[in-house]
Amino acid sequence: MSVQAPAVDPRPGDPEITQALIDEHGLDEKEYGLVLDIMGRPPTYTELGVFSVMWSEHCSYKTSRIHLKKLPTDGPRVLQGPGENAGVIDIGDGLAVAFKMESHNHPSFIEPYQGAATGVGGILRDVFTMGARPIAILNSLRFGAADHPKTKFLLPGVVAGIAGYGNCVGVPTVAGEVNFHPSYNGNILVNAMAVGLLRSDAIFRGVAAGPGNPVLYVGARTGRDGIHGATMASDTFEEGVEKPRPTVQVGDPYTEKLLIEACLELMREDAIVAIQDMGAAGLTSSSVEMAGRGGTGLRMDVAKIPAAAEGMTPYEFCLSESQERMLIVAAKGKEHIVERVFGKWDLEAVVIGHVTDDGLWTVVEGDNVVASIPVDALTDAAPIYDRPHTEPADFAARQAEPDLAPTGDCEDVLLRLLASPNIADKRWVYRQYDHMVRLGTVVRPGAADAAVVRIPKSAKALALTTDCNSVWVKADPHLGTQGAIAEAARNVACTGAEPLAVTDCLNFGNPQRPEVMWEFVQAIEGMGAALRELKIPVVSGNVSLYNETGDVSIHPTPGIGLVGLIEDRKHAVGLGFPEEGQRIVLLGTPRPTFGASAYGRVIHDVETGAPPSLDWDAERALLLTLREGVSAGLITAAHDAADGGLGVALAEMALAGGVAGNIGRGLGAQVALDLSGDAGARERFLFGETHGCAFVTVSADDLPALLALAAEHGCAAQNVGAVGGDALVVTDAGGASLDVAVSDLRSAWEGGLTAAVGLDAAPPRP
Amino acid sequence: MRFGVVTFPGSNCDHDAYHVVKRVAQQDVQFLWHKDTDLSGIDAIVLPGGFSYGDSLRCGAIARFSPIMESIRAFADAGGPVIGICNGFQVLTEAGLLPGALLRNQGLTFICEDQHLAVANGHLPWTSLCPEGLVAPIAHHDGCYFADEETLARLEGEGRVAFRYADRDGNVTPEANPNGSLNNIAGITNERGNVLGMMPHPERNAETELGDASGAWVFRSVVRAFLNGEVGR
Numbered sequence: 001m002s003v004q005a006p007a008v009d010p011r012p013g014d015p016e017i018t019q020a021l022i023d024e025h026g027l028d029e030k031e032y033g034l035v036l037d038i039m040g041r042p043p044t045y046t047e048l049g050v051f052s053v054m055w056s057e058h059c060s061y062k063t064s065r066i067h068l069k070k071l072p073t074d075g076p077r078v079l080q081g082p083g084e085n086a087g088v089i090d091i092g093d094g095l096a097v098a099f100k101m102e103s104h105n106h107p108s109f110i111e112p113y114q115g116a117a118t119g120v121g122g123i124l125r126d127v128f129t130m131g132a133r134p135i136a137i138l139n140s141l142r143f144g145a146a147d148h149p150k151t152k153f154l155l156p157g158v159v160a161g162i163a164g165y166g167n168c169v170g171v172p173t174v175a176g177e178v179n180f181h182p183s184y185n186g187n188i189l190v191n192a193m194a195v196g197l198l199r200s201d202a203i204f205r206g207v208a209a210g211p212g213n214p215v216l217y218v219g220a221r222t223g224r225d226g227i228h229g230a231t232m233a234s235d236t237f238e239e240g241v242e243k244p245r246p247t248v249q250v251g252d253p254y255t256e257k258l259l260i261e262a263c264l265e266l267m268r269e270d271a272i273v274a275i276q277d278m279g280a281a282g283l284t285s286s287s288v289e290m291a292g293r294g295g296t297g298l299r300m301d302v303a304k305i306p307a308a309a310e311g312m313t314p315y316e317f318c319l320s321e322s323q324e325r326m327l328i329v330a331a332k333g334k335e336h337i338v339e340r341v342f343g344k345w346d347l348e349a350v351v352i353g354h355v356t357d358d359g360l361w362t363v364v365e366g367d368n369v370v371a372s373i374p375v376d377a378l379t380d381a382a383p384i385y386d387r388p389h390t391e392p393a394d395f396a397a398r399q400a401e402p403d404l405a406p407t408g409d410c411e412d413v414l415l416r417l418l419a420s421p422n423i424a425d426k427r428w429v430y431r432q433y434d435h436m437v438r439l440g441t442v443v444r445p446g447a448a449d450a451a452v453v454r455i456p457k458s459a460k461a462l463a464l465t466t467d468c469n470s471v472w473v474k475a476d477p478h479l480g481t482q483g484a485i486a487e488a489a490r491n492v493a494c495t496g497a498e499p500l501a502v503t504d505c506l507n508f509g510n511p512q513r514p515e516v517m518w519e520f521v522q523a524i525e526g527m528g529a530a531l532r533e534l535k536i537p538v539v540s541g542n543v544s545l546y547n548e549t550g551d552v553s554i555h556p557t558p559g560i561g562l563v564g565l566i567e568d569r570k571h572a573v574g575l576g577f578p579e580e581g582q583r584i585v586l587l588g589t590p591r592p593t594f595g596a597s598a599y600g601r602v603i604h605d606v607e608t609g610a611p612p613s614l615d616w617d618a619e620r621a622l623l624l625t626l627r628e629g630v631s632a633g634l635i636t637a638a639h640d641a642a643d644g645g646l647g648v649a650l651a652e653m654a655l656a657g658g659v660a661g662n663i664g665r666g667l668g669a670q671v672a673l674d675l676s677g678d679a680g681a682r683e684r685f686l687f688g689e690t691h692g693c694a695f696v697t698v699s700a701d702d703l704p705a706l707l708a709l710a711a712e713h714g715c716a717a718q719n720v721g722a723v724g725g726d727a728l729v730v731t732d733a734g735g736a737s738l739d740v741a742v743s744d745l746r747s748a749w750e751g752g753l754t755a756a757v758g759l760d761a762a763p764p765r766p
Numbered sequence: 767m768r769f770g771v772v773t774f775p776g777s778n779c780d781h782d783a784y785h786v787v788k789r790v791a792q793q794d795v796q797f798l799w800h801k802d803t804d805l806s807g808i809d810a811i812v813l814p815g816g817f818s819y820g821d822s823l824r825c826g827a828i829a830r831f832s833p834i835m836e837s838i839r840a841f842a843d844a845g846g847p848v849i850g851i852c853n854g855f856q857v858l859t860e861a862g863l864l865p866g867a868l869l870r871n872q873g874l875t876f877i878c879e880d881q882h883l884a885v886a887n888g889h890l891p892w893t894s895l896c897p898e899g900l901v902a903p904i905a906h907h908d909g910c911y912f913a914d915e916e917t918l919a920r921l922e923g924e925g926r927v928a929f930r931y932a933d934r935d936g937n938v939t940p941e942a943n944p945n946g947s948l949n950n951i952a953g954i955t956n957e958r959g960n961v962l963g964m965m966p967h968p969e970r971n972a973e974t975e976l977g978d979a980s981g982a983w984v985f986r987s988v989v990r991a992f993l994n995g996e997v998g999r
Binding site: 258435456662766 | 817822882969
């Protein structure tokens with residue numbers, strides 16, 4: 001250590017440091033030994049709490065850190081990579097986009113409404129802290145089996161929590177995923193992503209610089225809520241064991257809204273040096289991180305913190321996870337500007353300390369020092385683990401494509417897939433989210449593979465998506481994670497966007513199990529490989545481990561949030577068949593497999609087999625053809641083949657058909673596919689899953705130009721049919737394999753989610 | 767013509783209203799802070815959507831005590847045009863500038879969706895240029911319009927129902943009613959017709975990039991009425 005911890009007397013009334021207390025704080029023998037080495041004395045009670053949260057998995061990334069280094073984080077557009085509150089990329093014209101995705105899994109399982117709500121609040125703070133105006137929220141949700149008794153309680157609670165918070169703060173929730181799988185029965189996933197817009201020359205960071213500068217506490221008061229939330233998030237759930245748990249934090253979106261406006265207004269004045277959200281581990285982690293980045297120290301008096309409860313101790317002030325609070329380092333002499341702006345918005349702003357040059361993180365209570373720790377002990381000296389990782393014994397055996405007997409009834413298969421909760425219409429969910437406020441949502445939820453949000457006073461727009469097929473990742477973490485990147489990139493390309501950068505939210509089981517750790521390492525390496533193939537960096541992210549109940553770990557779920565840029569949104573497209581007479585073109589060469597497919601799960605209750613393979617040359621050719629075809633105004637709708645394969649992709653285009661760029665009443669199509677072979681081959685072609693494919697529509701006049709564009713990029717392209725009629729008809733040399741009225745597709749698809757979970761259906765679309 | 771868009775703490779559609787007045791209706795516009803009391807130079811007032819005071823107590827119940835509300839009452843009494851959209855409608859009912867109340871949606875959830883409206887009275891300052899049917903998205907948790915029988919009879923009898931929830935063909939049916947509002951009421955006016963409250967958001971469908979742009983006619987109507995001297999103080 002560069003500096004020595006000074007002696008600090010135990011605070012009268014605080015508990016004595018015993019082995020039981022150390023155990024309760026989740027520090028093992030080695031870690032506590034390290035604390036003693038660093039401090040040169042036993043820690044005080046407050047210090048013990050601080051080490052406990054700062055060295056928790058959640059804050060220290062002690063298990064993941066050595067692997068995360070393998071990810072590409074640089075690129076010409078990167079203005080801020082991982083390590084700050086959010087990543088920032090340049091989108092030209094002096095503008096930049098800040099974004100990040102974060103998990104709130106454990107709290108949401110305990111209390112779905114507040115858990116999800118505070119997840120949204122936290123990720124918004126990470127983004128506006130950078131100086132960005134939040135313009136969109138996305139979320140990626142994983143629940144247990146749709147018919148699991150808890151799902152009926154958890155799904156509405158989480159959705160209402162996201163709605164209650166996002167709607168009130170006035171940031172549109174524009175896209176996301178809702179998936180169900182039994183591996184999440186005891187541990188749901190709630191991942192929220194926020195996207196903000198800022199000037200590229202006005203990025204704010206959390207670097208506490210300038211000894212003597214005042215430290216201000218702003219926002220809501222500090223209460224006893226959420227103490228040790230970060231430690232909880234680093235622990236597994238034990239079935240049947242009711243351990244004492246910290247209370248889940250309670251969100252107040254109204255205060256958050258005031259905080260957004262006050263912070264953004266303050267940032268227009270020349271008054272602040274650094275700003276940081278108080279997230280997990282509250283005041284402790286925000287102040288330690290700011291001092292760590294600045295190479296400075298901080299001294300703060302907890303007696304000055306506005307308290308929400310009587311008699312709070314320094315330990316409680318330091319570890320509280322009360323929401324809607326920020327820490328600001330102001331330029332000396334500018335405190336009054338902070339106080340004036342926050343006063344206008346009816347918020348408190350109080351000087352609680354100052355930046356020092358002693359390299360110590362010091363907390364006092366009035367005149368008495370209660371904690372004083374070298375800053376680098378809490379950041380750089382945190383333990384780092386290279387945990388053992390082992391390929392599961394059955395991994396190789398699980399790779400063979402399952403031998404599934406064809407049902408011989410493609411229409412029935414299609415309807416069952418459309419009605420299955422992962423593929424079914426998600427309108428019941430997104431109609432509870434205000435997805436239009438701020439007038440930016442040019443392409444709405446469900447209308448395209450990615451949401452399209454316009455940039456004010458510009459021709460540009462952002463295409464936003466989240467993606468992860470965790471069944472693919474479970475089947476093969478390396479290939480499955482590459483698949484998540486490929487699909488996210490295709491999603492934005494289908495609207496006409498260039499994929500720019502990624503945020504990741506890595507949800508895994510208990511890393512102390514070598515097979516889970518192997519999944520983690522494989523997933524990171526797969527993600528790195530895919531990002532390098534597409535030359536996309538990851539600029540922010542979050543790791544959530546210990547997602548496990550009893551012996552059951554969740555399916556590994558490396559959620560990908562991707563931001564794409566549309567230079568001229570005039571031509572941005574949705575996925576629905578726009579109008580009668582348009583030609584349908586299949587871009588790419590299908591290589592369908594039943595491995596890890598929705599067909600396998602829904603029709604045959606089989607989940608084995610390797611996920612679809614990737615051909616990166618073909619993938620790049622497809623992305624370019626999609627982007628250039630859309631921006632040239634040739635492509636009028638586009639949709640990639642994903643869950644449920646080519647058959648489901650066509651059905652989804654028919655269901656949303658009738659209006660360009662929005663959701664219409666439906667429109668049929670006649671499609672001729674080369675489905676040679678027997679019934680099994682036919683079902684595999686229609687419902688097996690594949691990368692590298694998308695259906696697009698184009699006017700008959702523009703068809704030659706589109707085919708020429710595809711040929712130029714080396715992307716396979718076949719004219720396979722035309723839009724029109726009331727039915728989706730797919731034929732091959734042997735006649736019709738599919739002939740289903742769009743109205744039948746609609747009843748299966750629209751009612752699927754609520755029927756599976758047992759909720760009241762949403763009324764018919766207006 | 768100069769519009770003032772009021773910002774209460776928690777308003778979140780204030781920038782949207784400002785944008786549409788300026789860019790679509792092409793009128794002068796400024797924000798008004800809820801503590802302002804001086805409305806000189808203002809020709810029309812927008813109370814925007816959002817969650818003023820976080821919907822504490824009841825939607826709009828605290829915002830009605832904001833200092834600006836007394837000035838707005840005087841402005842309305844003098845004949846100045848006022849529109850309350852969504853939370854703004856709730857504020858107007860709480861302030862007593864419009865009768866009735868907005869209760870929790872019948873389905874008990876927040877709903878955000880495109881909504882077809884039938885113009886029930888096309889001769890009001892805020893509706894005179896509107897086509898018979900509009901699309902205006904709804905985004906609310908508490909939009910179920912309620913009034914006692916006598917009030918309802920007066921509203922209907924005096925032609926003060928401006929908009930009703932309808933289906934895409936313009937039929938006012940129970941199925942087209944998203945929130946349980948009495949008589950499918952989506953918007954009403956005061957006796958003089960200069961104060962309009964509506965739950966749907968016309969500003970969210972005022973540009974072709976976001977829909978069929980039919981919501982813009984609400985703003986254009988009041989501009990025409992003002993320029994013709996039909997409203998204004």
